[in-house]
Amino acid sequence: MTAAENTNLLFFTELVGLPVFDLKHRRIGRVRDAAVVPLIHPSRVDRILVGGGSAWLSVRYDQVAEISLRGIQLSNEKLYPYHSDEYMLRIQRDLLDQQIIDVNGRKVVRVNDVTLEISHNGSDSLNVLEVDVGVRSIFRRLAQGVIPSRMVRYLQSPIPPNSIRWEFCNIVEADPLRRLRLNISTDKLEKMHPADLADIVEELGRADREAIFEAIDSEVAADALSEIDPRMQASILESLEPEVAADIIDEMDPDQAAAALSELEAETSEEILDEMERDPVFEVRELLEYDFKTAGGMMTTEAIQLHEGLEIEAAVAQVREQADLIENTHVIFLTNGDGRVTGAVSLNRLLLAGPGTRLRDLAGDRLISIGPHAKEDRVTELFDKYNLLAMPVVDDDGTLVGVITADDVISVLRQK
């Protein structure tokens, strides 16, 4: 069934301007706007705002008897004048022409129109069904009011619709108080892949972007921030309260954190570092010492180091204990008695090793490593030549100071 015949659907552009009739079928005014109150119901149109005479009247959903393209028939005449209510999400004012996030399609879209569904349940009420984007809704917006609604419906039917279901929409609201009152949650955003969230955030205006980072969970924020362009990272971090920024930086990998902080002004980054927890802050400060374009600037300080003499069972047990480091770990580094790095064992070798094997016997013949002050070009060259997944960064006396992983190398190459 197409929208031309579907009488259960009402577009917001059609709703605006519909005449409203009282019990004696006298016209009291025309619809000006409609509002959802998310605290009460996520999608029901709770209020219809009617302009008649000088003031606007507010019609509650249970005061309506019938809704059709001909007009709205009321069942109750006790209407109150509309006064600005901050709990209302007004479709015309707050939604139309604004940007929202399509969580499912993972992109930012601009709202052209809203599709409402009329449910006949004794008396008629409206529910927000979809947010319309694309050519069809643009046509409808332009034609509505110029030619009759039925004609608009007929003419638009050949254009393919492009809509987003209301439950997959995330409204962007920069004002934190209003966001709270409107009950706009960020769960949907938090469930997205950080890289997708990063793409979305890059597309928004500055205020909206900062609002999202202030609202979402700091762990999600950290993952997303790592994926964002460094210059934009800096502007986001600068806009946040130092404590909020510190929480986010805390959750980032030390190398990413150092990269983000190095883009900031010294004063701001010092403020954030002061707010951070003790453990990570030490590592981040250490990393900030190195030039951005050297091995030291690329590496992270998080790595698993085990003694070369360990047997496989004990080794696996120790790896389990350091489970929080496993995400970016592809290789485990072996040390001897004086803390020098002697070899590397990849995780898959560890998996396949027979019982009783010593780590020393699993390591490759030659350990490829690099000093912290080596140039980044040298690093990428070594990764390419030896097909590495990870490379240890060691200082002059041979102790491990950090690890460079393949994704660090990819980032460097991408930026060229």
Add this chain to the structure above:
Amino acid sequence: MIRDLFLRFRRQIMIFLAVLGPGFITAVVDNDSGGIYTYSQAGARWGYLPLWTLLPITIALIVTQEMCSRMGAVTGKGLSDLIREEFGLRMTFGIMILLVLANLTNIMAEFAGVATSLELFHVSKFISVPIAAVGVWFLAVKGNYQSVERIFLFACVIYITYVIAGVLVKPDWGEALIYSVRPRLMLDRDYITMLIAMVGTTIAPWMQFYLQAAVVEKGITAKEYRQSRVEVIVGCVLTSVIAFFIIVACAGAYRGHPTDITDASQAALALKPFGSYTFLLFSAGLLNASVFAACILPLSTAYSVCEGLGFESGVSRRWSEAPIFYWLYTLLIVVGAGVVIMPKFPLVQMILLSQVLNGMLLPFILIFMILLINKVYLMGEWKNPKFYNLVAWLTVIIVIGMTLALSGLTLRHPA
């Protein structure tokens, strides 16, 4: 102490270099093939007399450009985004239709500039225009913004050819300087038309969209805005300096025998007696200006339209993800370049039409800009101060008046 000062100075320079790009490029591209023609014509026909207009033109340019870059830096949104959010879809749609038409005719003028400048070097337009079109298309689609911006900044440097050409002609500098500050009004229809054309070609609607979008794309924030403002001002002043040298070069070339020229390439030919270098520099400058503007206009148009109407946009997307963006971009280039090599196409009328369309569009855009920049919830502490509003309104009213007058003159006396 001195070291401190030095460090602070160095930091300022670093920030300036980091924000360098949008304001500079926009101002310089303003001297596109149409602009060069207007200035050449002014110099060839009236000598040094029109030079005094450059000062008020610079001020008008600075006032409008500064507002756009400020809005971009503070809101982080493009001009078409803001118009859409504040003035609704219908208004945006109307403006976008006009913008596409006006820019399309501008693009035709740029490709025509490519054709005529290369014909001076005996390259057929059937070769030059298709190559330029394909090159322009690939530059934006395959390059990334940073490298493209670097190419653009380099193209800005090529404008120096006009300065050298102006010097080689050995004009009467004393006279040139006197007329730069001494306003000269004459109740001559042609003279007034020329003055209006100079103002009218200087502030074009597309520039406001391009500049604001470029500031946003570059990620310039309110914090770095001071440096960004310096960049805008330097760019605008430089643009007028280049215009000054174009006028001076043509005034020198046609000294003693003022001529009505119909084409910028005619001015280039008139420079031949002053040495082959002068001719070469002038024509190379024209080619550069045309190609440069041809690169920016289609892309800027596609971005503005898609952002205003809510279609996906950006060269980082694939064709299937942003079809309308790519189709619009491609069509603008294909049509813009196509009509230039089409025999018997009324190109001159089209270019005149572009002036009329620009004139219709500009009042809306400038007025919207002033309304937007005075909204506290958008601009906060960066909204226009009272005095600035006065200057801005005055500028806008004069520019609108001049542009409307130019459109009117074009309609009444086509060519």
